[in-house]
Amino acid sequence: MIPTIILCLFVIVCGSQMFPYEYQNNIQRVTLITVKGNKTTIYYKYIVSFVVCLLFLLITMCPIIVLFHQSYGFSSLGASIISIEQLSHLPFYLSIGMGCLISLLLKLFAIICMIVVTHAIALKTRNSILTSFIAVLLFLVPILLTYGNYHIFDSISLYPLLMN
Numbered sequence: 001m002i003p004t005i006i007l008c009l010f011v012i013v014c015g016s017q018m019f020p021y022e023y024q025n026n027i028q029r030v031t032l033i034t035v036k037g038n039k040t041t042i043y044y045k046y047i048v049s050f051v052v053c054l055l056f057l058l059i060t061m062c063p064i065i066v067l068f069h070q071s072y073g074f075s076s077l078g079a080s081i082i083s084i085e086q087l088s089h090l091p092f093y094l095s096i097g098m099g100c101l102i103s104l105l106l107k108l109f110a111i112i113c114m115i116v117v118t119h120a121i122a123l124k125t126r127n128s129i130l131t132s133f134i135a136v137l138l139f140l141v142p143i144l145l146t147y148g149n150y151h152i153f154d155s156i157s158l159y160p161l162l163m164n
Contacts, residue, residue: 015118110161
């Protein structure tokens with residue numbers, strides 16, 4: 001749970017600072033008159049955000065990988081996923097490695113959703129503090145409420161994707 005909260009905080013901080021910085025320092029005028037234009041700059045900012053958040057996702061997954069290695073070992077990645085008692089309801093032909101890959105892809109999809117929404121809020125508000133506040137309300141508060149057994153926002157939360 002703690003790595004998920006840290007990951008969400010990092011994505012919010014990373015995403016809320018990129019676009020408002022241009023408007024606070026009036027740099028957007030320079031990017032509008034350049035040859036490449038604003039679309040290329042926005043494209044590169046999204047790419048940088050995705051790469052940085054992917055690296056941080058891998059960093060926050062390291063304790064889970066170490067715990068998996070201590071419990072099962074990497075040689076058992078080809079074993080059936082139903083050999084883990086909590087996952088016995090899944091199909092027998094899925095391996096543990098495929099389950100880990102699906103889990104990683106679901107977390108990556110959640111991170112991409114967070115980045116896109118945070119950047120959209122940042123472009124609309126043009127203020128990094130307001131963007132951070134709105135993103136915390138949208139992404140972090142539902143996860144914290146679910147952690148406290150208040151399942152009010154489970155239908156709109158990214159909790160199922162991040163904690164699959």
